[in-house]
Amino acid sequence: MSKKLRLQIGAMFVVGALAYMVLQGAHNFSSYFVTVKTYRAESAKFGQQTVRVQGTLLSKTVHYNPHTATLRFSLVSGGATLPVLYRGAMPNEQFHNAGAIAKGHMGRDGVFDATKLEIQCPDHYAPAKGGRS
Structure with missing residues (x-):
């Protein structure tokens, strides 16, 4: 696996994790x-x-x-x-x-x-x- 591909996969993982946290935070805030x-x-x-x-x-x-x-x-x-x-x-x-x-x-x-x-x-x-x- 090339270094560029590993970097892209890692970046997608980080973006996905951040999106998940934002959605969970919005859900928790909306039902305080x-x-x-x-x-x-x-x-x-x-x-x-x-x-x-x-x-x-x-x-x-x-x-x-x-x-x-x-x-x-x-x-x-x-x-x-x-x-x-x-x-x-x-x-x-x-x-x-x-x-x-x-x-x-x-x-x-x-x-x-x-x-x-x-x-x-x-x-x-x-x-x-x-x-x-």
Whole structure:
């Protein structure tokens, strides 16, 4: 095999790998999360697939058990509610009635089993004093 042919094959491999990474990145970005309403409406489509679900964390539903390190709460969006069970440390952020994204899958008991919880802190996005941002 000539040196020129090996170089061409290597270049095609690199271009193919880059194209694959770009397409995967575009796909992941386009489905960053779904709302609770969308998740509920299309639950059959998701099945046991790991999904990121976004909604408002209802403060009246928050129950933390420090002995088992479990946090139970409900996310709501568009009139749909999703009960969530998160196993892990209690978030440090002020999360009552805040936006949140839970990553996980639906359990057999109808409760979303979250492996990761991200609190969307609205105070980080407040407009600057004087009305300018």
